[in-house]
Amino acid sequence: MALGTPTWLSRSVSCGGAAIGKAQSSVRTGSGRAQQRAGGALRAGRPVEPKVTDDHELMHRHCDLRKACSYLLQFRNIAVPIRRRLEGCSLGRATMLCHTAPMMSSQTPPPVMRSRLGSLLRRFRKAAGMNGVQAAAVLGWESTRLSRVETGQYLIKASEVARLLAAFGVADPETVHGITDVVQSHQRRWWAAYEEVLPKPYGDSIALEENAVSIKTYFPQLITALLQTPAYAHSAIFSSPSPAVRKNVDSLVQVRQARKMVLTRSEHPALLDTVIDESALFPPAGATPDVMRDQLRGLLDLSKRDNVTIRVMPLGAPAHPGLTSNMTVMDFRSPWPPVVLIDHLRGGVFLEDAEDVEAFAMAFGAVADAALDVDASHEMIKDYMKGKIRD
Numbered sequence: 001m002a003l004g005t006p007t008w009l010s011r012s013v014s015c016g017g018a019a020i021g022k023a024q025s026s027v028r029t030g031s032g033r034a035q036q037r038a039g040g041a042l043r044a045g046r047p048v049e050p051k052v053t054d055d056h057e058l059m060h061r062h063c064d065l066r067k068a069c070s071y072l073l074q075f076r077n078i079a080v081p082i083r084r085r086l087e088g089c090s091l092g093r094a095t096m097l098c099h100t101a102p103m104m105s106s107q108t109p110p111p112v113m114r115s116r117l118g119s120l121l122r123r124f125r126k127a128a129g130m131n132g133v134q135a136a137a138v139l140g141w142e143s144t145r146l147s148r149v150e151t152g153q154y155l156i157k158a159s160e161v162a163r164l165l166a167a168f169g170v171a172d173p174e175t176v177h178g179i180t181d182v183v184q185s186h187q188r189r190w191w192a193a194y195e196e197v198l199p200k201p202y203g204d205s206i207a208l209e210e211n212a213v214s215i216k217t218y219f220p221q222l223i224t225a226l227l228q229t230p231a232y233a234h235s236a237i238f239s240s241p242s243p244a245v246r247k248n249v250d251s252l253v254q255v256r257q258a259r260k261m262v263l264t265r266s267e268h269p270a271l272l273d274t275v276i277d278e279s280a281l282f283p284p285a286g287a288t289p290d291v292m293r294d295q296l297r298g299l300l301d302l303s304k305r306d307n308v309t310i311r312v313m314p315l316g317a318p319a320h321p322g323l324t325s326n327m328t329v330m331d332f333r334s335p336w337p338p339v340v341l342i343d344h345l346r347g348g349v350f351l352e353d354a355e356d357v358e359a360f361a362m363a364f365g366a367v368a369d370a371a372l373d374v375d376a377s378h379e380m381i382k383d384y385m386k387g388k389i390r391d
Helices: 007-024 032-043 055-073 080-087 090-099 111-127 132-138 143-150 158-167 173-185 190-194 200-211 230-238 243-247 249-258 289-302 354-370 374-385
Strands: 212-219 271-277 308-313 327-332 339-344 347-351
Touching: 111 143, 111 158, 111 173, 111 200, 132 143, 132 158, 158 173, 173 200, 190 249, 200 212, 200 327, 200 339, 200 347, 212 354, 230 243, 230 249, 230 289, 243 249, 271 354, 289 308, 289 374, 308 354, 308 374, 327 354, 339 354, 347 354
Parallel strands: 212 271, 271 308
Antiparallel strands: 212 327, 327 339, 339 347
């Protein structure tokens, strides 16, 4: 190999290249000669551009090469030039799309949405009494491809979803539209421009917020992100111990402000029901009194919206389930199931099991019951804004 690599690595790469060539022979696109030429070029490290319509189709056609290419990619920390050559061609890009999440196209729906869509399709397929082979035949696919769609590994177009639903006997227009509309909307994600600075769970939570009908939140110590002003958000984000987070604070503030669109959009704004700890009415670390006053004024302004309910948990409140965990419970249009999000230092955990969702829905209800009513909460916020801190 003309890369100055050790003999053992050259042999390993050769073996990996042979595996790639074998995998390519099974790909049903183009002529056999074209595939052989592509395989030879890849093994030689030369770029090759298969004739396909877009990265989505490329990923679908060549994800079966993942296992072969993973043999090479296990050396990615050593044979960097080899990996760069793979990434330099479309076939390599397709492999990377399958192998690592960061290489996903900006048009690729977030993993959580793919997983939820796959679960829905599997549920409808089973209800229709169809097996994977029968359902895949509707789209002219092999059953393995449908299986990967149902497990959230593969993309699927809205038109393909509609054809499957029709085959499954799902005829209700609202149900069909409720599913296909979500698939289409997440191919136009505004937060794709920030993916380099967003942790994966953050992107997932934004994706869910975008389609939520109602959002119920309880966060101790801080104002919930959907209600934060830019200056308050800057203080909260910059307090992170992570240098990477502090470095990208301006971008993260922009994302946090853009998320508010789910509350203010003209069509079907989400219903927000949030409980705020009284301790969160004090300025957070790094925030000046002016910043806090503006934040409290922002809470009162947003509370005037019919779709926003804000309550305060007083310091002297009785014990409640929120003492052990923050929580966000999101509901969606049918047939999408509700989701619970629990934030933590490294991201978040999504819960979709019906029993888990019911437990947290009941917990939020208990938290809301322990809080002040809406009018008393607004009066407390006004007192803190005026500097009248209560005993």
